[in-house]
Amino acid sequence: MHTRATDLVGIDVPIFAFSHCRDVVAAVSKAGGCGVLGAVAHSPEQLDIDLKWIESEVKGKPFGVDLLVPEKYAGAEEGGLEPRQLSDLLPEEHKAWVDDLLERYDVPPVPEDLAIPRGVGGMRIDPKSMAPLLDVLFQHDTALVASALGPPPPHFIERAHAAEIPVAALAGSVEHARRHAEAGADLIVAQGTEAGGHTGQIATMVLVPEVVDAVAPLPVLAAGGIARGRQLAAGMALGADGVWCGSVWLTTEEAETMPAVKEKFLEAGLGDTVRSRSITGKPARMLRTPWTDEWERPDGPGPLPMPMQPMLVGPALGRIHRVADKKGTGANDLATYFVGQVVGSMNTVKPTQRVVMEMVEEFIDSVERLEGLLHDEDD
Numbered sequence: 324m325h326t327r328a329t330d331l332v333g334i335d336v337p338i339f340a341f342s343h344c345r346d347v348v349a350a351v352s353k354a355g356g357c358g359v360l361g362a363v364a365h366s367p368e369q370l371d372i373d374l375k376w377i378e379s380e381v382k383g384k385p386f387g388v389d390l391l392v393p394e395k396y397a398g399a400e401e402g403g404l405e406p407r408q409l410s411d412l413l414p415e416e417h418k419a420w421v422d423d424l425l426e427r428y429d430v431p432p433v434p435e436d437l438a439i440p441r442g443v444g445g446m447r448i449d450p451k452s453m454a455p456l457l458d459v460l461f462q463h464d465t466a467l468v469a470s471a472l473g474p475p476p477p478h479f480i481e482r483a484h485a486a487e488i489p490v491a492a493l494a495g496s497v498e499h500a501r502r503h504a505e506a507g508a509d510l511i512v513a514q515g516t517e518a519g520g521h522t523g524q525i526a527t528m529v530l531v532p533e534v535v536d537a538v539a540p541l542p543v544l545a546a547g548g549i550a551r552g553r554q555l556a557a558g559m560a561l562g563a564d565g566v567w568c569g570s571v572w573l574t575t576e577e578a579e580t581m582p583a584v585k586e587k588f589l590e591a592g593l594g595d596t597v598r599s600r601s602i603t604g605k606p607a608r609m610l611r612t613p614w615t616d617e618w619e620r621p622d623g624p625g626p627l628p629m630p631m632q633p634m635l636v637g638p639a640l641g642r643i644h645r646v647a648d649k650k651g652t653g654a655n656d657l658a659t660y661f662v663g664q665v666v667g668s669m670n671t672v673k674p675t676q677r678v679v680m681e682m683v684e685e686f687i688d689s690v691e692r693l694e695g696l697l698h699d700e701d702d
């Protein structure tokens with residue numbers, strides 16, 4: 324299949340796969356799509372190891388890397404505070420509330436030698452910790468770089484273009500898509516509210532054709548709620564040049580999704596997700612569990628903005644996830660993760676390559692069915 328998006332990165336099928344798991348990324352690229360490694364939580368050393376591994380697996384087939392480059396973050400005004408300084412700004416009320424939540428759900432403390440202090444680790448979203456990641460990224464044979472949370476900054480675009488690497492940018496609204504195009508992005512990912520992770524409020528069906536028209540002639544990928552061939556066909560019918568999927572890989576054989584969460588995903592229905600600020604401080608779609616419900620409580624303090632919320636809850640989530648596999652426990656009840664509405668269609672564990680093949684097969688069936696609508700039965 325040839326579209327402007329497949330030609331841009333040199334792939335055979337217009338399926339782009341966002342995943343934090345290098346095995347999924349490599350499997351999709353080997354199947355003819357473009358795996359894109361989500362590297363926001365990688366250290367520069369780990370990113371180098373993973374990209375070397377992917378390169379050895381895909382043997383010249385294209386793959387991409389995705390980083391979160393926000394326009395604004397708390398601390399920027401102060402000249403870029405260190406994570407430890409930022410963690411000193413966490414309100415006592417919030418810290419006490421999180422401690423109490425863990426107590427109420429009987430989540431055991433992490434042994435002292437394993438404990439992660441608040442404000443350390445987690446996402447790299449400030450310019451200071453992003454820079455070494457970019458250095459590693461541009462030493463590798465990357466076919467695409469992607470960024471979310473605001474238009475890609477000029478230094479990012481300039482560096483990518485100097486290395487002849489196209490830049491993709493995620494947009495949840497027409498205005499964002501226009502800003503990405505003006506900033507110099509080569510590929511716009513129009514991501515509807517159905518999507519897992521950070522997401523806006525406009526549905527994919529409504530958003531994609533508007534974005535396609537607004538940024539023409541730039542190619543657009545449809546994202547949010549796409550997990551099968553009929554949805555791939557729908558995305559292309561909306562004017563996209565390909566699709567960008569994230570949730571569907573979370574229940575593949577290769578996915579490193581926590582077993583407790585993977586099990587919940589396989590059982591979840593279409594209505595079991597919620598947009599919540601409880602993990603990152605920005606609205607992100609995830610599985611609804613007592614964790615997300617607790618953060619909505621009117622008598623609670625509510626989430627802090629990014630990047631304070633991940634600093635606040637990072638150690639708590641670590642404490643929950645360490646023991647979440649034990650059924651019938653508070654930790655198991657609380658456990659959640661980012662996932663989109665298509666979680667309701669993810670009912671069996673499959674190898675990644677089969678997911679890609681089935682998407683292509685069902686896409687072909689859909690196109691044939693639609694073509695059949697244009698012909699009389701006697702033709």
Ligand SMILES: Cc1cc2nc3c(=O)[nH]c(=O)nc-3n(C[C@H](O)[C@H](O)[C@H](O)COP(=O)(O)O)c2cc1C
Pocket residue numbers: 341361362363389390391469470471493514517518519520521546547548549567568569570571660661662663664665
């Ligand atoms: C677990 C998970 C984590 C995500 N993290 C990121 C991220 O770090 N950067 C990003 O650009 N998009 C992220 N996304 C969004 C995906 O790139 C993609 O746009 C989205 O998953 C598409 O919708 P779908 O989930 O319905 O397939 C994430 C999605 C999921 C499911």
